[in-house]
Amino acid sequence: MSSELLSPAEMTEADRLAIATGPLAGIDLMRNAGAAVSAVVLAHFPVASRVHVLCGPGNNGGDGYVVARILRDSAVDVAVWASGSPKAGSDAALAASECPVRPRPLSEFVAETGSIVVDALYGAGLSKPLSGDAARAVEVATELSLPVVAVDLPSGVSGESGQSLGQAFRARITVTFARKKPGHLLLPGREMCGELVLADIGIGDGIVAQLEPRTFENTPPLWIGNFPVPAVDAHKYRRGHVGVFSGGPSATGAARLSALAAARSGAGAVTVLSPANAMQVNAAHLTSIMLHKSDSVADVQEFIGRRRPSAFVLGPGFGVGEKTRDFALGVLATGQRPDGRVDGLVLDADGITSFRDAPNVLFEAARRPNAPALVLTPHEGEFARLFPDIAGDTNLSKLAKARTAAERAGAIVVYKGADTVIAAPDGRAAINGNGAPWLATAGSGDVLSGIIAGFLAQGMPAFEAACAAVWIHAEAGSRFGPGLIAEDLPLALLPVLRQLAERRNEVTAG
Numbered sequence: 276m277s278s279e280l281l282s283p284a285e286m287t288e289a290d291r292l293a294i295a296t297g298p299l300a301g302i303d304l305m306r307n308a309g310a311a312v313s314a315v316v317l318a319h320f321p322v323a324s325r326v327h328v329l330c331g332p333g334n335n336g337g338d339g340y341v342v343a344r345i346l347r348d349s350a351v352d353v354a355v356w357a358s359g360s361p362k363a364g365s366d367a368a369l370a371a372s373e374c375p376v377r378p379r380p381l382s383e384f385v386a387e388t389g390s391i392v393v394d395a396l397y398g399a400g401l402s403k404p405l406s407g408d409a410a411r412a413v414e415v416a417t418e419l420s421l422p423v424v425a426v427d428l429p430s431g432v433s434g435e436s437g438q439s440l441g442q443a444f445r446a447r448i449t450v451t452f453a454r455k456k457p458g459h460l461l462l463p464g465r466e467m468c469g470e471l472v473l474a475d476i477g478i479g480d481g482i483v484a485q486l487e488p489r490t491f492e493n494t495p496p497l498w499i500g501n502f503p504v505p506a507v508d509a510h511k512y513r514r515g516h517v518g519v520f521s522g523g524p525s526a527t528g529a530a531r532l533s534a535l536a537a538a539r540s541g542a543g544a545v546t547v548l549s550p551a552n553a554m555q556v557n558a559a560h561l562t563s564i565m566l567h568k569s570d571s572v573a574d575v576q577e578f579i580g581r582r583r584p585s586a587f588v589l590g591p592g593f594g595v596g597e598k599t600r601d602f603a604l605g606v607l608a609t610g611q612r613p614d615g616r617v618d619g620l621v622l623d624a625d626g627i628t629s630f631r632d633a634p635n636v637l638f639e640a641a642r643r644p645n646a647p648a649l650v651l652t653p654h655e656g657e658f659a660r661l662f663p664d665i666a667g668d669t670n671l672s673k674l675a676k677a678r679t680a681a682e683r684a685g686a687i688v689v690y691k692g693a694d695t696v697i698a699a700p701d702g703r704a705a706i707n708g709n710g711a712p713w714l715a716t717a718g719s720g721d722v723l724s725g726i727i728a729g730f731l732a733q734g735m736p737a738f739e740a741a742c743a744a745v746w747i748h749a750e751a752g753s754r755f756g757p758g759l760i761a762e763d764l765p766l767a768l769l770p771v772l773r774q775l776a777e778r779r780n781e782v783t784a785g
């Protein structure tokens with residue numbers, strides 16, 4: 276299945292194009308959608324005493340009438356509860372007319388333990404908070420702990436943002452059609468959907484391609500073609516050299532976590548750049564990672580000219596202030612220097628916070644022609660420091676916030692969290708869904724920065740590098756599970772990386 280995501284508006288357009296192109300009419304798509312939902316209900320709840328189908332006035336309700344008809348034909352005890360009636364002449368009206376179950380008003384909805392609910396009230400067309408009757412239906416289902424199968428989306432959850440506007444159903448299973456929507460992956464929508472089933476209803480890949488989607492689920496097909504595998508004749512510097520800036524003597528661990536992660540991700544050489552007063556503590560803890568003294572921008576430039584690193588991590592444990600800004604701007608300015616341009620800079624943690632009072636200085640440096648790719652990796656708090664107006668705009672989803680920020684900054688923005696969004700200035704964005712709360716542990720973000728830099732140094736384009744790193748980091752953390760601390764992550768990457776390298780070889784061979 277493809278990794279594209281469609282916004283509700285794009286999905287409506289896909290419906291329209293599919294119907295205009297033929298051979299399927301709107302009612303055929305609706306019948307296919309209803310059939311897919313019915314199949315899920317029958318497969319998952321074969322002994323349900325009764326199925327209550329809640330039907331709204333639009334096409335989501337239309338799908339519900341198809342479900343009720345098919346379940347009744349399968350000898351299931353079905354009740355239909357309708358909120359309004361479909362517009363005369365619509366596909367939904369036709370589906371309702373074909374349904375042998377007489378609808379009762381949603382305002383009278385009652386249910387019993389042992390039954391299940393099919394929520395076909397509102398899907399892509401949700402435009403306001405659930406009305407009183409619909410909100411009460413949510414309460415009935417919740418009080419009796421009834422399993423809910425949601426059609427397209429749990430009613431009350433926005434397909435655009437994953438936010439609920441008020442009350443919303445919490446589904447056991449959600450069946451959606453053609454492509455997932457952002458609201459299926461963004462929180463809290465992802466939680467409200469339960470298990471997500473994607474059904475093919477006859478909208479072809481060619482139709483979706485015509486929409487040129489710019490939003491993706493972050494899964495390996497998005498970047499596996501760029502996943503770095505070393506050439507047979509590679510040597511360590513050709514595999515990429517990463518520099519990681521260390522903080523002072525009492526804050527060196529974060530840089531070492533980043534450095535180890537960069538090395539594990541395949542960079543052939545990694546150097547920690549340390550202030551003079553932290554050389555000893557760093558030296559005591561590094562083996563394969565190299566160490567270099569660097570107290571000033573001049574030191575950094577000398578290092579770049581001589582050792583040709585291709586990517587840097589700046590921020591973890593580094594401290595907030597002028598030195599941080601100077602180092603970041605110095606690395607970004609290598610685009611203007613004939614000697615030693617760097618390919619990428621991952622700015623994390625203190626590196627981000629250091630620009631809170633002058634974000635435009637950073638953005639201008641990133642936008643200069645030939646500047647190294649800038650990857651910003653803010654968590655929610657850091658995001659609000661760099662983009663306060665975007666963070667505070669309640670009309671924007673997390674996806675839209677990341678996208679707007681990336682465009683403004685001229686940088687890849689990795690807006691971290693349980694539903695990390697990766698956005699590029701050209702409008703592409705990906706939502707990550709394979710994480711687990713085990714990753715919420717100090718230093719975990721430092722490891723992520725190192726992985727991104729490791730991939731940048733190996734020549735991966737910045738958006739793909741960031742997406743791959745986020746997925747791999749999340750996969751390693753999820754597989755490791757309870758007890759995870761950041762020190763475990765660099766080693767936990769290995770099985771994930773091995774599988775991807777094998778997959779990459781298959782892609783290359785095939």
Ligand SMILES: NC(=O)C1=CN([C@@H]2O[C@H](COP(=O)(O)OP(=O)(O)OC[C@H]3O[C@@H](n4cnc5c(N)ncnc54)[C@H](OP(=O)(O)O)[C@@H]3O)[C@@H](O)[C@H]2O)[C@@H](O)CC1
Pocket residue numbers: 290301302304305306308331332333334335336337338396397398399400401402403404405406426427428452476
């Ligand atoms: N097109 C196709 O061929 C296919 C479409 N498919 C199905 O169609 C679904 C999208 O259908 P849809 O566009 O009709 O929107 P839907 O979600 O049914 O609601 C729209 C109506 O509800 C109203 N309304 C909204 N929120 C409300 C609220 N809280 N409380 C009260 N009213 C509210 C809204 O009112 P308005 O905004 O106009 O005021 C409007 O009247 C999609 O999710 C999928 O299931 C599949 O069959 C595959 C083929």
Ligand SMILES: Nc1ncnc2c1ncn2[C@@H]1O[C@H](COP(=O)(O)OP(=O)(O)O)[C@@H](O)[C@H]1O
Pocket residue numbers: 624654691692693694695710711712713714715716717718719720721722723748
């Ligand atoms: N509940 C969660 N589920 C999945 N991933 C999470 C969760 N909480 C945090 N993460 C991930 O863990 C990492 C934490 O990074 P960050 O907040 O920078 O921590 P630190 O600064 O301690 O390294 C990010 O990659 C984030 O996406």
Ligand SMILES: [K+]
Pocket residue numbers: 335394395396397398425426427428429430
């Ligand atoms: K629904």
